[in-house]
Amino acid sequence: MMKAVLYDRYGGPDVLYLGRVPRPEPTVGEVLVKVQAFSVNGGELAARAGHLRLVDGRRFPKRVGLDFTGEVAAMGAGVTRLAVGDRVWGVLGRTSGFGSAAEYATVPAERVGRLPDGLDLVEAAALPVATTAITALRDKAGLRPGERLLVRGAAGGVGNAAVQLGRAYGAEVTALARAANLDFVRGLGAHKAVDHRTVRSAELGDFDVVLDTVGTDVRAYRRQLNPGGRMVTIAFDVKRPAASLGYVAASMVHGHGRVRLFSGNPTRAHFDDLARHVVEGKLSPAVDTVFPLEETAAAHRALEAGGVQGKYVVRVA
Template sequence: MSNEMRAALYDRYGPPEVLYEGRLPKPVPGPGEVLVRVHATSVNGGELLARRGGARYATAGGFPKRTGLDFAGEVEALGSPMTALAPGTRVWGMLGYAFGSAAEYVVVRPRRLALAPAGLDLVQAAALPGVGTTAITALRDKARLRPGERLLVRGASGGVGSVAVQLGRAYGARVTGLAGAANLDFVRELGAEEVYDHRVTTPADLGRFDVILNTAPGPGLGAYRRLLAPGGRMVSVSFDPERQLASLAYIAASAVFGSRRVRFFSGNPTHPLLADLTAYVESGAVRPVVDTVFPLADIAKAHRALEEGGVRGKHVVRIG
């Protein structure tokens, strides 16, 4: 058995083309750790920011650096016996605030794992851990979305947005989606009652909402916040990458100077939240939406595709 593995790497910050498929030592699980053979991972916005050098706090250390946050695969080996896991168990999970799941193997703690949904192809499953847990946290835990409330999802055709539309419907909300013109029928099929082209629709055209979920990078938080009904809640999982400090300052000020607070969080899910996502999928409330599957050798193309926009759901990278 080889002591090396294939992995996506980059030797400098820059555009997608800095990424390449290289080789690293195969990790060995220590006590209390799990070695997972990765079937697939997905491309997330935070990885684009890190690759460009915009999140150096999360990519400490020298080059080469790695990419990938979530994964779906099978348990390969255990650093110590565990009753809930055994080699061959299908799992999915997240690396937390680290990068490196775009590789043949990852070592994680059990708290970063949950059983993958029964009957779901693991390549398809890889589209969900990051965005699915984010959508659950945003709507259920932060906004406390209730049946009958009006929910606006900004960026409804993307990774988090496509799950949020499905969850909003499952929670009994009346869902409105903002997306590109080519994706309006797609968002309606996911469960939105109303859909609008974000390029030609202004906030003034939309009315009032009890909950607004912002998943779209760029300016505009203030204009959408003004659409909140009394007691309304706005959750943002994205901000303007060109004005990071100003965006975060606005979110912070909303909690102090206004009743319509904007909630922002960075996902770091553990087992209970991943297990909740598994249950939502197995119940039929949520399904993965995969735009394109790329081989690991095309990791640069996968990053480029996400940067170009217009994605329906997620771009997935097949490792095997």
């Protein structure tokens, strides 16, 4: 048996508790990871609150935790490129759901990458979501040097990585964040930092690329695109999911590719890219606070309160 964070009903952070479940065993193509740390992500908050119950169902208990860092503890048949004891990071993937908030987790070997030497395992837990920022800016938007980039939610997990990458890719970066986080995003490399509560989208000017990590007011920010501009959104309005996703879908079909929606589902190649970006100095982990496993509910509560600078990380081992 092993410790794991569970919940038996939808609700606020207080539904989370530390329980015990059977330790998993790796099957063909999987590795068993002894989890060192994981970060708290917005998607699991929405799932825990019941906003995704139509796809998530009512079978309990449910688990939390999507990404992780740790060490390979065992390998299933067919895994050859990793070895027991390797320091790794990864994401469980769409088909696996949540469950990295535990002492051990099994994951397909194709969704695991080796950590760069010298990178702390706990701090590194802030970085797996940066694969989403890499994919959004480089692959989906095709961000080019000299272009104007707007990052919504710039102080968060994906947002802070996007600010760092935008600067490294040679873009002029405007970061939207809370007033208390403006110095933080400037320190990440933003050329301009703006309090999102004191400015309307129309007052920001035009942009070549907009990266939206918030999911609200997508229509308004789409209007800020230059001719040939591209908008990538990784979120939707959980209070109005049908309308939010409907507008984005219509824009993708009729907007000549100017709006693109995707959900990060990284593979080994993405983690190889992430490691290279870290080694080259394009990305550094931004950890706001580290919580112990038994205080996972407090980490959820803190993220829901807003104002995070980087990532809330939970230490397991």
